[in-house]
Amino acid sequence: MVLNQQQNSDMIFDDSTSKVLNEVVITTIPEARNDDLPHSLDVTRGGAVEASSYGDNNIDGFLQRHGIGVRSIERVFVPTKVAQENSLGTTISAEYDEDEHQKGFSRSYKIVFESDIYVERLCDELKKSNAIEDASPNFLSEICKTPNDSLYTNQWGPKIIDSEEAWDIETGHDDVIIAIIDTGVDLTHQDLKSKLLPGYDFVNLVGSQYGWDHKYGPYTAIGDYRTRDNNPSDENGHGTHCAGVAAAVSNNQTGITGMCWAGKILPVRVMYKIQFTRYKDFYNGIGSSTDIAQGIKYAADQNADVISMSLGGPPFPPPAQQKAVKYAYDKGVCLIAANGNNGTSQASYPGAFDQTLAVGAVDHNKNRASFSQYGPNFGKFVMAPGVQIVSTYLNNQYVKMSGTSMATPHVAGLAALIISVAKRNKKTPSVEDVYSIIRDTATKQPGQTETFYGQGLVNAKAALEAAKKKFGS
Incomplete structure (x- = not known):
């Protein structure tokens, strides 16, 4: 042999x-x-x-x-x-x-x-x-986004899912925690810093010094990709963007509005920045299955209520991730994960795990984005805004990005709002309680099939009304 x-x-x-x-x-x-x-x-x-x-x-x-x-x-x-x-x-x-x-x-x-x-x-x-x-x-996973660095000042995403009406019901409980498992978060951003918990950096690709095996060929690692430490600072911008969509500081006359106004953000860095050798202008973020698995377990042990994962990997389940996802689920953590961006029905993990709620992306017309993966591999997935989404970025900037990465934190923030309703009524919802509310209140337009749209576009107002009915008050 x-x-x-x-x-x-x-x-x-x-x-x-x-x-x-x-x-x-x-x-x-x-x-x-x-x-x-x-x-x-x-x-x-x-x-x-x-x-x-x-x-x-x-x-x-x-x-x-x-x-x-x-x-x-x-x-x-x-x-x-x-x-x-x-x-x-x-x-x-x-x-x-x-x-x-x-x-x-x-x-x-x-x-x-x-x-x-x-x-x-x-x-x-x-x-x-x-x-x-x-x-x-x-295995390697990569962030699920298509970047566009033009500044954008109009948040259309929350509006088409009736978030404004939802915020009349609940804007978030102070004790809710959303873990952003990603490239880290800009720890000094004006629209995030007051909500950040300490977090951790799990990136440690020891074997990378021998080269990489990636579908786009060789690449160069940039910045901090070897040493684990307690500094989950973002060098890519992707995690910062996702954190803002989910839970930026809101109603403060500054920047953007996050889905969940209150609560805390737990930054967990598992991805780092790369530049491809053959495509000098092509930057991306990747991370290994073991680092991602550690991040998931860590977030669950830190008592996160929601884990947001705007990343996707192989079309079959990495064993280490599978252990960590089931562990978090069994501890009552809602795991929200991106469908992926290759525009096919191919599975992508962690989104395809049974214990996660997978999320695809729609544009401002509520139509599926062409890049958004779909199909039965993702179970009863839902859709959320994911094209030209404006959010927080490095160095106090605000930029727009597209991808199932941007759709995912919309749903993570909504899950946090549902949990907030329960917390305010001294209830502890199960993961399936939260998933069911989000799925059952999602809607599809005429002609939109389950194959391409899953359970449909999430509706924040309807979800919180259902949560209020279920958990009291």
């Missing part, structure tokens, strides 16, 4: 899917768990300690037999006890609880190799080991 990367192989994964070269993600069986390996914020062992072996003869022996050198191994997920500390930078190592052991969080590891390998073939072989439950590449 040849595992070095010198010839084509029979892929068990779609070879066109973007992924980090020379990295795999494994989950071991409980008996093969190695408690001596660190997680990424284990400061007692220097953070991401570069262990050169796993510590299990089945796994290490396999790699040695095939002549594969290991650069580093670390646990993918941070224990809940660490994530809930106020100051992660000074937190000592904490143990995983029994629930985290059972769900595989303590048994999920990212392995970075010293040389080029066939990641797909290696995963296929690793899964034959009695010590391993699952093995997959560390």
Whole structure:
């Protein structure tokens, strides 16, 4: 079995899917768990300690037999006890609880190799080991937007979903938390800073120094893409834009109005900025499955009510993300995710997970944007404004962008408003309560089919009326 990367192989994964070269993600069986390996914020062992072996003869022996050198191994997920500390930078190592052991969080590891390998073939072989439950590449996801940097002063999005009437019912509870899992947030923006919680930066693409495997070819990483820290500052602008749509400071005679006026924004940085080698003017934002999965679990452990994910990855579920999404859902967190922007019916994760509410984009005429993905892979998805949306941007700017990325935070903000109605009436809504209200009050125009429009365009007024009826007052 040849595992070095010198010839084509029979892929068990779609070879066109973007992924980090020379990295795999494994989950071991409980008996093969190695408690001596660190997680990424284990400061007692220097953070991401570069262990050169796993510590299990089945796994290490396999790699040695095939002549594969290991650069580093670390646990993918941070224990809940660490994530809930106020100051992660000074937190000592904490143990995983029994629930985290059972769900595989303590048994999920990212392995970075010293040389080029066939990641797909290696995963296929690793899964034959009695010590391993699952093995997959560390897939790449990218932000779901089409940028346009022209300034735009008219917010049409909230108006076509009846937000003005909705705000007469509820503008947001002070205790509601929306996590923006994205490229970070501009921490000094005038329309955001007063609402920001500390947050965290999970970007750490160790294996990227060996090159990247992306559908658009090689690229250059820009800025902060290696070191995790407690500074989730945005270098791209995408996360800042999404944060503004969801929950910019409102009714303050400055800038724009967010969907949810009150509450807090939790910035979670999992994506970073890149420039493609072949297309010098083409910038984008990407992040690995493991970093995104850590961000999701962290947001849930920080008691986020809503997680907004304006990003999309492979057309099949990355195992690490799947664990994290289910964990957040089971904790009662609403997960709102973009359908994606390739204009086809192809699945895109995390939007296609059963536990998420997927969102497509419409234009100002309430018609599906041509780039918006659609179809049954996204379950009972909904639509929201996503073309030429004005929102916050880097350096106190306001720009307009298009994409399912922009549609997603409209729905995340609406979910926060529904939860606010429940909180104000001392109720705790289930995730499905919130999803059902949003879906059941969405509407389609004549001729708009479920295939292309899902349950239809969200209606904020109708949703809050339904929430008020369900939760009292």
